[in-house]
Amino acid sequence: MSPDLMSQPELYHYLVLGAILFAIGLVGFLARRNMILMFLSTEIMFQGVAVNLVAFSRYHMNPQGQSFVIFLLTIAAAEAALALGLVVLLFRRRATLDVDEWSDMNG
């Protein structure tokens, strides 16, 4: 790696970070069977997208993108509470967190 590449982070560094976060979340979502972990994975994908947004906002010197991310985080927090509540309810029904237990739509 060249030294100037190390000295100053460019736009593509952030985009790669966002893509890595998104990929980790995606793999986690597809691979884990635990509902809480799956939910966690979706949050990670979410953050990957948020990083992208902030990076582009800085790159274009447009503050709208960053302020948008603030809203996004707030909503993500609310949504996390809701989703965890649902997970608790689902857990009470089947006494397990395994998502494969909920396959009633089996054709």
Add this chain to the structure above:
Amino acid sequence: MEQYAYLIPLFPLAAAVLIGLLGAKVLKGFSHVPAILAMVASLVVALGVLAAFSGAHGAAAYKHDYFNWIAAGKFLATAGIFVDQLSALYVSFVTGIGLLIFIYASGYMKGDYGYFRFFAYLALFVFFMTVLVLGNNFILLYLGWEGVGLASYLLIGYYYPRPSAVAAAKKAFITNRVGDFGFALGIFLIYLTFGSVDYQTVFSSIPSHTGSTALYWIPFLLMVGAFGKSAQFPLHVWLPDAMEGPTPVSALIHAATMVTAGIYMIARCTPLFMASPDALAVVAIVGGFTAFLAATIALCQYDLKRIWAYSTVSQLGYMFLGLGVSAGSAAVFHVFTHAFFKALLFLSAGSVMHAMGGELDIRKMSGVRKVMPITVWTMLFGCLALAGVPPFAGFFSKDEIIAETFNSHVSFHGVPLNLILGGLALLVALTTAYYTFRLFFRVFMGPTELPATAGHHEASPFALPDDHGHGADHGAAAHGAADHGADNHGHDHGAQAPSDGPASMWLPLIVLSLGAMLTGFLGTGAHGGWIHQLLDPVFAPGHYAVVNPLVPPVEAHALEGHESEAAEVVSHTAMMGISFVIALAGIGIAYYFHWRNRAAATALAAKLKPLVTFLENKWYIDEIYQALLLKPLWILGHLCNIVDRFIVDGLVTVVGFVPQLMGYTLKPTQRGLLQRYATGMIAGIAALVIGVVLIVLK
């Protein structure tokens, strides 16, 4: 007065609509009130109309069109009335006897589930019957004709939880369809030939079509309709089964009025029939044969109402015989007297049935006179009238038909038939007297012996759980409803001493007895008595001539036919003597076998076993129809069913199988696993993105 004749059908129609709409919730046990009031109103108008015609001898018919009912191109059927002596007499006895039967039914049907329904149907029947006789064209006649058929169907099937009632209703309706088909063809041919369906237009233009083939065949087609409605061989099979309906229905519709619609139609179409002598001969032959057939069947029946039903068929045969030998007024006279005494006989039979708890088998009862002191007399008067004993009504009218038959010139293709038919009519008279008094002596005379059910109210089929296992829910639902009905009326249907029943039942019997005793005298006296003076103009030529109000009516047709017969084979007086002796002989035989010495009857029946079996099975006519018509139709139906089920349905199933097959192949992809769906989604998006990228890069 005749200008108000249009009111006669309207009162019963209003009553039918009112009872139909309000009966179930509001009127309930009082449903008979509007019906009876409507009948009284109609009767008053009808009698007024009749009085207007009987006053002025040979009065011209009253015709009035109210509005155009069906107008299509050149075709026009108006809604209008045609009132003459014939229709005036018909509406009078339809409403008069109808009123008595309505009153009787209010007692007979009391507490029955569906009481209001019964009266709504009855009122509907009277509406259609009066339309039938008052209409001024063939289309209105047909409307009334089909309407009474409908009312008859509804009332025969009144006890619809009983499978036999449903079967009888269908049988009546379908048999009548056969006749109506001929009738409809006849009307089509009339319209094609004459270009009109109006009575006056059609009948007055007959001379200009003399000798045409259409004119020859029209009466034959009309006759088929009359044979269906009036239960003549070979379409008579429905009438005895129609006794499944409640007894007042049997009395009103299937004895006194509706079945005489065929007589009315032929009497009304006299000019058409006169133009085709062969048709008249066929009417006479069929009438004579049916009279004989039904009378012999009645000899060996054991069901009270069935005996009267066959008797009705037989008496209708007499009426057709009368029409066939061009003695129209004698035939209508017999319709008139028969309406009284047959209604009386049926209602008396109904009273017996009511007292015996629904039992109708004459072998199971004897000496009923002890418990039914009024009914025994009314039944006796009815029986005397039917058997033809003077001075009862049936004697005069039947006697006249027989005498007219002997004196007529009826012939079929040159073969004179008057002696054969007259002899047959006398034989039927003997048979009639015998079977009538067989029933009377069996049921009312001899040692008193009542069936076990006597004194109980007839078990309503609505309360019976179904024996055959079909529709158990039906029975259960109806059971609840029947209980409800009983609560409503606070009527105790438990065991009581068998009796004549309430006054509403025996009072009409007494009035009808008077009719059965006295109406015969209307046909005796100068110029054939009141009834012939009234009716002869109807059968005279020129009755349907379009009257020009500026020219005074010619009296040419005033008195025709009755005494002017030049060559009489038998004089009326001699005929009276002969038929009186024959009636007494029949009664005497019945007296010996069915009162004095019943064992002898049993012994004789054992000796004549094959004949008795033949008659008990009604000449096997039902069985013949079963084998020749119903069985082939049944087989054809099953063949069609097989074709439909395996070929037509098979194709449909194959077509329907295609999407099902596709579904089966795609089904395994839907496993209900969340992550598989997510994988699929991502794979799809990835494929799209790669595709787009590849296209863009190109």
